[in-house]
Amino acid sequence: MIPVDERDTSASSGNAPDVVVVGLGPVGITLCNLLAAEGVSVEGVDAATDVYGLPRAIGMDHEVMRIFQNVGAADALAPAVGDYRPSEYRSAQGVLLRRFESPAEPYPLAWPPYLTFLQPELEQVLRDNAKRFPTLTLRTGLESIELKDPHAPILTLRDRATGETTRRTPRFVVGCDGGNSFVRRSLDIGFEDLGFHEPWLVVDMIVEDEHAQLPQTNIQFCNPSRPHTFVIGPGRLRRWEFMILPDEDPDDVNRPARIWELLSPWLRPDQARLWRSATYTFHALVAETWRKGRVFLAGDACHMMPPFLAQGMVQGIKDAANLAWKLAHVLRGTPEGLLDTYQAERRALVRDVIEITKRLGRVICELDPEKARARDAELIAAMEAGQGIQIRQNLFPPIRHGVVAHRADGSLSPGVGEPSPQPWIVSPGGRTRLDDLLPSGFVLLLAEDIDAPPALLEQARKLGVTVHRISRTRPERTPLAEEDGVFAAWLSAKGACATLVRPDRMVFGTAANVREVEVLLRELRSHLAG
Known part of the structure; x- marks a missing residue:
């Protein structure tokens, strides 16, 4: 556990940090590392006293791994990272409807295009990595209770153990504090609802029987009687996600006996250990604005998306990478107008990613048998025409706005807004x-x-x-x-x-x-x- 430091770092004490990051999940701790790597004075605070010990996100791409590389954490992450298998969509009868693959080596960014990981271990590695930077301080067990004046932020924190309050007056505040973000609520920022709200059960299992007969790829089971998903995680972690049907009670579906009923086509209770189960409503939301004055939002605090392309945490980490260099430049004297490009670049792109994910979610979540048969026929025809195998990374658009170069006619030159190659x-x-x-x-x-x-x-x-x-x-x-x-x-x-x-x-x-x-x-x- 990282100890709480109760010292006041308000402006009156003469040592206010340049940036306070609220929330030390994967997005917040990544932002702290990125800023500190640029020499920025940054303080990361979190209400919890330690890393959350159960898995949540499970997939990341090569851009995210490159970000971790560039803060010096890649080697330490190796034990927490695994391969990401191809993903298949299959009908209720087991017919292949669609397949997502990764490009072959040599990889364009030197890392495998997609990877699985264990989130608790990843967060701990990034917290340990933070100790490398003398300008970075992490403080846990501090709850944010008040945020005043976004143009000259005053953040009040309360020590959850002692009740003592302290005040921070940094140049900038970034809320990386999740879907129920205190920072977003303090700024009275609402969400644009993109029209996807589906309840699912997520089950993480540690498989202890090496002879268990499980699929060797990730599979979206597009079965109208109950859509469900299978994901191969690192090591012995295997994840199942089951759609909760309209007439079901989420609490009832999440009972151990019911979970084992759902898992019975694959596993017996003596073959695996239940690590975590949780019910979620998968949303498609994007915050109306990502900045007020000198306060910013990143990650789930400003967008939520269905999990069908494993983009939630990925896009949050990319928020952090986009914002970090711009804050560092402004703190070194670049005009603050540069910071307007954060929302201009990221919001439009994230909205596109949500729409892409939502469309795939609609394919997977179809409950009407007749519509499912029509869907299957259409996707099978595409497979037979050679159009059903896709590269996952090709689904996503590049940055099109903000700090990118334009030709004289206003168009973008080839490659603009893409990640640059890393040979x-x-x-x-x-x-x-x-x-x-x-x-x-x-x-x-x-x-x-x-x-x-x-x-x-x-x-x-x-x-x-x-x-x-x-x-x-x-x-x-x-x-x-x-x-x-x-x-x-x-x-x-x-x-x-x-x-x-x-x-x-x-x-x-x-x-x-x-x-x-x-x-x-x-x-x-x-x-x-x-």
């Missing part, structure tokens, strides 16, 4: 992921055959952009020689010779020649000037 770099000392060799901040990555004139290099330097060439065939020209041609292939597919990459490793823009690189740098200067 493996080879050297006499071994192989390393690209980000581990790059500084934080904006970077300009060049193909091996482009020569950057001194004027361009000076233009980049003045903006704080570091310039690096990545070689594929002539490693003598640069210390960054990639192993599998991932970066070169990506540039070729975009018709580009260079890419300007943001601190969150998202693509600001691509360029086909030196002149277009210069245009990118000028546009970046405009964005950062406010």
